Every structure is written in structure tokens, then in C-alpha cells.
Amino acid sequence: MKNIIARDISWLSFNARVLQEANDISVPLKERIRFLGIFSNNLDEFFRVRVATLKRMIQLGGKKGNMHLEEKPQQILDQIQTIVLEQQSEFNRIWDNILAELNKEKIFLVTETQLKKDQKAFVKKFFEEEVRSNIIPLMVESLPQMPYLREKSIYLGVVMHKRDSAYERKYALIEVPSKIVGRFVLLPSSGDDQQIILLEDVIRFNLPYIFSYFGYDHFSSHIFKVTKDAEIDIDNDVTTTFVQKIEHGLKNRRKGKPVRFTYDKEMDAGLLEYLMKRLNLSRKDNIIPGGRIHNFRHFMDFPDVFRTKNARRNSFTHPALQNTMRVTDIIIQQDVMLHFPYHSFNSVIDLLRESAIDPEVTTIKITAYRLASNSKVINALINAVRNGKEVIVMLELRARFDEEANLEWKEILELEGVKVLIGSPNMKVHAKLCLIKRRTGKKTVQYGFVSTGNLNEKTARIYGDHCLLTSNRNIMADINRIFRFIENPKTGINHLKACKTLMVCPTGMRRQLLQLINTEIKHARAKKPAIITAKLNSLSDVQLIQKLYDAAATGVTVNLVVRGIFCAQTAQKRLKNRMHAISIVDEYLEHARVLIFHNNGKEKVFISSADWMVRNLDHRVEAAAVITDESIKKELMDIIHIQLRDNVKARVLDSHLENNYVSSAGKKKVRSQIETFHYLYNKVPKQVDAKNA
Incomplete structure (x- = not known):
């Protein structure tokens, strides 16, 4: 498609930015290792979802079905193979450098061949007590069918023979039980040394x-x-419920076709050929040779054996909520915008806990997409039911890779008496909404929140998001309409269409965004100031990209901060150098969506759950809230402008996908996440924030 970068190639460019962080010597060593883990985990999901989808497109042979087809899927797959191999080479180079730096800090990853006498005894005992009962060696040559290989596991391919008869070789497979035992084993070490052995090397020693x-x-x-196709196929059997379809799809996911095979490049050639044959793989598939270590996602949890600790800044309570016993009392009086992870997520938990025990609260309605494993949100909702409240939870069962967890939450909630909604089979609910009803005498007050991020207290510590706590009547009216649709998706679409304050997908947001862009184009043509600023996770929707091109060509200044997928080509002559795009990859994951339209000096500012992608705008329930409080509007605009000035962690997004850092030559260095922390922290009254210092 003309002037559009292929979505999947753009995504690989984003993952290259993650790899840049692992290569940055100014980043603490533990964090550099964590970024290698993030890179690896990202790539796993990319193959499970996107590469699998491209392969399905080729199989469809142009028949669309329910799928948005790329124009040249095979060409994109070939590009992916080339780029991934290049990135794997860079990954290995960075890891070698990190290993050398670990050694300088007297931290050593040792293999089974480097163990000292006392360590050998330790490893033998550890294997006997912790590992042996968790492994089942498989003599694969004697099995009529290749055994099921778990998607997220790593395997040891073992070749055995006798020294006096090397031709009699036998193959075996051992699944490394890292989920049960852990990947890293701390060894007895002498002096200041800290030695670590990987679980697979413990097994190797004991072969x-x-x-x-x-x-x-x-x-x-x-x-x-082995990485497999992770798509869940929802069958059309009318005799099964939607939940049963999800459960069936999860079982079938285990049988997904391999889409990538990664292996130690030193692997025995006969074993490699044998595995490829048994897995029905050919050289045309994504066969990726690598180093000795795989499943680097585990390295996100590398043992904290470092002498220099990373002093992560503490979250702090929003100043408006500092001197109050109840969050509820404040947000009934005024809007409050929480900025995670700078502000504490505890304020959201406090709001739900207050509602759970408040005798005047009658109803809590909330959407849930991804939840923490030991969710305080769920605990508060269960307490609310036990206290006689009506609690309704929209639980999205198709939140990718959280399907099983959400099915378990559904069962727990329903056992406690919570009414669980599962939405429409054809439309994910991705909006982040909460509605609380409180009745005092004859008067009912409604309040809650609209957020850009998930109700997950764990990720709220590392994801950058915004959450508007509000009792705004117009917003609450629209949240009510959205829940009416969710409760009756077959006939309730008119409730979404009736929303007047929130921009809502799939009914109105696309049209309203185009109108807002057209207004800026109109102002530019009238020689008035015209600016569009959008912060997103992903920008791939062709219609909106083309409209942004039209805006820039007309004279509108377009500023974009996009973390991940970015399919626009900014280096076009007709854009007159008016479209500027950056991506910020730093300590926190930039997850928020913020839209600012200049509107002839009367700025319209929105926070949103929706990225500018076809799936979000046309196939999901999403919500964007306009900010009406002038002080919050200014605060949000200030934060975005800090990000636009970032010249430490910002990369230029252009047509060449080179990920060059924004130049800081002759300028004061601005690292936006640190600047944002100080900007918000300076608003906290100093007499009450000593504990946050």
C-alpha cells in the first residue's frame, strides 16, 4: 500500500527499540537483562499471533473470511525472517557484552562443565530433591507420534551413544521444568563471587x-x-455456549501448528534433522539458530544479586487525596486524574473498598480486561457482594493470553454472587470503565472512572497510564449506556450510538476523530494555528493515517508519540515537514492514549482506551473521555509536551525504521519519565510527603 509501512515490519522495528535499551550502558545491568527478556517475550508473542496470522492468510489464498488481509503476506514473511535473524545476531552480541559486565561484577553464569567439587555435590543433591520428580525423559524414537510439546517450554534434545559404538545413537527429549522449579539456581560460591547455574545445565550434569x-x-x-499458532478459533456450533467455545479454543490452541523453531546452533545435525521431520518443518519455515540459552523471557526475573541496586522511584498518593479519609468524598466534589505509575494505584483500590462497605452504595459496575494474579480489585468486588451490593463485572474472556485466568476469575466471581458479563462473541470489550451508584435518601449520585489502562495493580507500577476519577453526570450517563449495551449486545447497539460525551467504538469514535482532524484542516486553511497531538500505542489504521497526511499537507502540525506499531511514512515532500513522530522506550512501558486538538486555542483533550487500529475502532468496545477540568487539561498537556521534548529516550519514527535517537546537541537533556515524575511530585505538599522522598 502506498506510503504505508507494513504493520508487522513496523512492529519488529519497535522490538529493535527494546533491544536498544538492552544495549544502553547507561541503563543498570539488571534492567538491561530485563530488556533482553522483554525482547524475547515480545518476539514469542509476535510469532504466536502475527506470523501465525500471515501463514493463515497464505493458506486462505485471498479468501478473506473474518480476516483483514495483508496485500503480500509471503513477502512480509520473507522480510520477517531476514529481520529476525539480524536481530538475533544483535541480541547475541549484546548478551555477550552483558556476560562480560556480569563477570566484572563477580557474577558468573556457570555451565555443568565448570562446576567445582562442592558445587557438583550441591547440583547432584538439588537435582535429586527438586528436579528429578518434575521431569519425564521421552525416548522419542520409540514413540509412534511426536509427543505434545508445550508452547512456552524449552526442551533438551539429548543424543546418547556408547564410546565404543558411536553409530548406535539414541535420541531423547526432556522438558525443562522452569515453571515449577525456577530457571536460576544459586550455587555455593567463595569470596565475593556469585555463581549461578541454569536449570537446564543442572539437568545436563545429571544426564x-x-x-x-x-x-x-x-x-x-x-x-x-517451538512457538505455535496461538489464535483461538471460535466455532459456530449453536449448541455450545460462548464460554464453552472459549474453553474448546484454548484446548485446540495446544495443538496449534508450529510457526517458529529456535535451537542451539551447535545442536547435533542428526537430531536437528530428526526434530524437523517429526514436527513437519521445512527450511522455508522460521528455523532460527541461536546460542546456548533460549526462552530469555525468564531473564526478566534474573536473580537480584547485584551490588548496585536500581533505585526505582516510589509511587505517591495524588495530592488531592493526601489529606482525606475517603476517595469517594473528593471525586463527588471534583475530577481527579491519576497518572500511573507516578501516582499510586492504591487510590483506585481504596475507592472500590470504600464502595464495598459504604451502606449507601447500591451498585458497582466495572469492566475487566487483564487482572493481577492475586487481584485486590476482585477482592474488593467480592466484599461488595458480601455486603449486599449489586456487582456487575464485564470480564473479557478473549483478552489474549489471559483467557484461562479470566475463565477462572469468572468462576470465582459467580460463586460469590457477582453477575459476570462476557460481552458479544463478535466484539471485545476493551474500554476501562467503572460506575458506582450511591443512594442517600431520595438522591442517587453516580461516580467512577475512565482509564487508559487495565485494573491491574501489578502492571500499574510499570505501565504509564491515566485514570480519570469523576462524578461528571454526562460521562456517567454514557457509561450507563455502554453497560446497557454490554448487558444486551444483540439489541443494545443503539445505547452506544446514543453516547453524547464519550467517544465510543465501534459506533462513533472513528467518525468523530475524522471530524476533529477536519476541524484542524479547516483552521489551517484559514491561516489559523492548527495542531494535532496524539499519543498512542499503535498507529496502523490506513484511513486515519491518510487523513493525518492530508492535515499535514494542508498546514496542520501533527505531533505523534507512538510506542509500538507505526505505519505512517513521515518523510514525504507533500507533508512539508509538518508530521513529527517519536517513540519513547524507557523504564516504564508507555501505555496511555492521549489526544489533543488545538481547536483554535480552545483545546479539546481526550484520554482513550483505543489505539488507532482497525481492530480497536471497528471491532471493539472502546471509550475516550473528554477532559473538562481546566487544571487537569493543562496538567495532561504539560506531560505530553514533556514527552515531545524527550531527547534521551525518544527515537525518531520515520520512513526508514532506523530508530535514531532524537538529537540533544546544544539542548538541555530531557528524559521525559524522570521529568514527569518531578513535575507531578512537585505538586505534592511537602509536609505530608516525607515518606515518599
Whole structure:
């Protein structure tokens, strides 16, 4: 498509920015290792979802079905293979450098061949007590079918033979039980040294013991991993419920076709050929040779053995909520905007806990997409039911890779008496909304929130998001309309269409965004100031990109802050250098969506749950809230302008996908996440914030 970067190639460019962070020597060593883990985890999900989708497109052969087809999926797959191999090479180079720096700090990753006498005894005992009962060696040659290989696991491919008869070789597979035992084992170490062995090397050391029954005396073993198609197919069987369809789809996901095979490039050639044959893989598939270590996502939890600790800034309570016993009392009087992770997520938990025990609260309605594993949000809602409140939770069962967790939450909530909504089979509910009804005498007050992020207290510590706590009647009226639709999706679409204050998908947001852009174009043509500023996770919707091109060509200044997918090409002559785009990758994940339209000096500012992608705008329930409080509007605009000035962690997004850092030559260095922290922290009354210092 002309002047549009392929979505998947753009995504790989985003993951390259994550890799840049791992390569940045100014980043603490533990964080650099964590970024390697994030890169690896991202790439796993990319293959499970996007590469799998491209392969399905090729199989469809132009028949669309329910799928948005790329024009040249095979060409994109070929590009992906080339880019991934280049990134794997860069990954290995960075890891080698990090290993050298670990050694300088006297932190050593040792293999099974480097163990000292006392460490050998320790590893043997550890294996016997912690590992042995959790592994089942499989003699695969004797099995009529290839055993099921778990999608997120790593495997040791073992080759065995006797020294006096190297031709009699046997193959075996061992799943490394890292989920049960943990990937890292701290070894007895001397002096200031800290030595660590990986679980797979513990198993390697014990191979002669594991296979002693067979009499082999020579072993070689190498790690490999299979990534599978993770798409959940929802069947059309009218005799099954939507929940049953999800459960069936999850079971079928386990049987997904392999879309990538990564392996230790030193693997025995015969074993490699054998595995590829049994897995029905060919050289045309994504066969990725790598180093000795795989599943680097575990390295996000690398042991904290570092002498220099990363002093992460503490979250603090919003100043409007500092001197009050109840969050509820404040937000009934005024709007409050929480900015995570700078502001504490505890204020949201406090609001729900207050509502759970407030005798005047009658109803709580809330949407949930991704929840923490031990969710305080869920605990508060359960307490509310036990206190006689009506609690309605919209639980999105198709939140990718959280489907099983959300099915479990559904069962827990329903057992407690919560009414659980599961939405429409054809439309995910991605909006982040809460509605609380409180009745005093004959008067009912409604309040709650609209957020850009999930109700997850764990990720709220590392995800940058905005949450508007409000009792604004117009916003609450629209949230009521959205819940009426969710409660009756087959006939309730008119409730979404009736929303007057919130911009809502899939009924109105696209049209309203186009109108807002057209207003800026109109002002530019009238020689008035015209500016569009959008902060998003992803920008891939062709219609909106083309409209932004039209705006820039007309004279509108377009400022974009996009973390991930960015399909626009900014280096076009007709844009007159008026479209500027950056991506910020730093300590926190930039997850918020903020839209600012200049509107001839009367700025319209929105926070939103929706990215500018076809799936969000046309196939999901999303909500964007306009900010009416002038002080909050200014605060939000100030934060976005801080990000637009970032010249430390901001990369230029252009047509070439080179990820060059924004130049700081001759300018004061601005690292937006630190500047934002100080900007918000300076608003806290100093007499009450000593504990946050």
C-alpha cells in the first residue's frame, strides 16, 4: 500500500527499540537483562499471533473470511525472517557484552562443565530433591507420534551413544521444568563471587544418572523451543455456549501448528534433522539458530544479586487525596486524574473498598480486561457482594493470553454472587470503565472512572497510564449506556450510538476523530494555528493515517508519540515537514492514549482506551473521555509536551525504521519519565510527603 509501512515490519522495528535499551550502558545491568527478556517475550508473542496470522492468510489464498488481509503476506514473511535473524545476531552480541559486565561484577553464569567439587555435590543433591520428580525423559524414537510439546517450554534434545559404538545413537527429549522449579539456581560460591547455574545445565550434569539404565556413557544435549499458532478459533456450533467455545479454543490452541523453531546452533545435525521431520518443518519455515540459552523471557526475573541496586522511584498518593479519609468524598466534589505509575494505584483500590462497605452504595459496575494474579480489585468486588451490593463485572474472556485466568476469575466471581458479563462473541470489550451508584435518601449520585489502562495493580507500577476519577453526570450517563449495551449486545447497539460525551467504538469514535482532524484542516486553511497531538500505542489504521497526511499537507502540525506499531511514512515532500513522530522506550512501558486538538486555542483533550487500529475502532468496545477540568487539561498537556521534548529516550519514527535517537546537541537533556515524575511530585505538599522522598 502506498506510503504505508507494513504493520508487522513496523512492529519488529519497535522490538529493535527494546533491544536498544538492552544495549544502553547507561541503563543498570539488571534492567538491561530485563530488556533482553522483554525482547524475547515480545518476539514469542509476535510469532504466536502475527506470523501465525500471515501463514493463515497464505493458506486462505485471498479468501478473506473474518480476516483483514495483508496485500503480500509471503513477502512480509520473507522480510520477517531476514529481520529476525539480524536481530538475533544483535541480541547475541549484546548478551555477550552483558556476560562480560556480569563477570566484572563477580557474577558468573556457570555451565555443568565448570562446576567445582562442592558445587557438583550441591547440583547432584538439588537435582535429586527438586528436579528429578518434575521431569519425564521421552525416548522419542520409540514413540509412534511426536509427543505434545508445550508452547512456552524449552526442551533438551539429548543424543546418547556408547564410546565404543558411536553409530548406535539414541535420541531423547526432556522438558525443562522452569515453571515449577525456577530457571536460576544459586550455587555455593567463595569470596565475593556469585555463581549461578541454569536449570537446564543442572539437568545436563545429571544426564548419566538419568539414563544410567541404558548403559550409555556419552551424552550431548542442546536446547530448542517451538512457538505455535496461538489464535483461538471460535466455532459456530449453536449448541455450545460462548464460554464453552472459549474453553474448546484454548484446548485446540495446544495443538496449534508450529510457526517458529529456535535451537542451539551447535545442536547435533542428526537430531536437528530428526526434530524437523517429526514436527513437519521445512527450511522455508522460521528455523532460527541461536546460542546456548533460549526462552530469555525468564531473564526478566534474573536473580537480584547485584551490588548496585536500581533505585526505582516510589509511587505517591495524588495530592488531592493526601489529606482525606475517603476517595469517594473528593471525586463527588471534583475530577481527579491519576497518572500511573507516578501516582499510586492504591487510590483506585481504596475507592472500590470504600464502595464495598459504604451502606449507601447500591451498585458497582466495572469492566475487566487483564487482572493481577492475586487481584485486590476482585477482592474488593467480592466484599461488595458480601455486603449486599449489586456487582456487575464485564470480564473479557478473549483478552489474549489471559483467557484461562479470566475463565477462572469468572468462576470465582459467580460463586460469590457477582453477575459476570462476557460481552458479544463478535466484539471485545476493551474500554476501562467503572460506575458506582450511591443512594442517600431520595438522591442517587453516580461516580467512577475512565482509564487508559487495565485494573491491574501489578502492571500499574510499570505501565504509564491515566485514570480519570469523576462524578461528571454526562460521562456517567454514557457509561450507563455502554453497560446497557454490554448487558444486551444483540439489541443494545443503539445505547452506544446514543453516547453524547464519550467517544465510543465501534459506533462513533472513528467518525468523530475524522471530524476533529477536519476541524484542524479547516483552521489551517484559514491561516489559523492548527495542531494535532496524539499519543498512542499503535498507529496502523490506513484511513486515519491518510487523513493525518492530508492535515499535514494542508498546514496542520501533527505531533505523534507512538510506542509500538507505526505505519505512517513521515518523510514525504507533500507533508512539508509538518508530521513529527517519536517513540519513547524507557523504564516504564508507555501505555496511555492521549489526544489533543488545538481547536483554535480552545483545546479539546481526550484520554482513550483505543489505539488507532482497525481492530480497536471497528471491532471493539472502546471509550475516550473528554477532559473538562481546566487544571487537569493543562496538567495532561504539560506531560505530553514533556514527552515531545524527550531527547534521551525518544527515537525518531520515520520512513526508514532506523530508530535514531532524537538529537540533544546544544539542548538541555530531557528524559521525559524522570521529568514527569518531578513535575507531578512537585505538586505534592511537602509536609505530608516525607515518606515518599
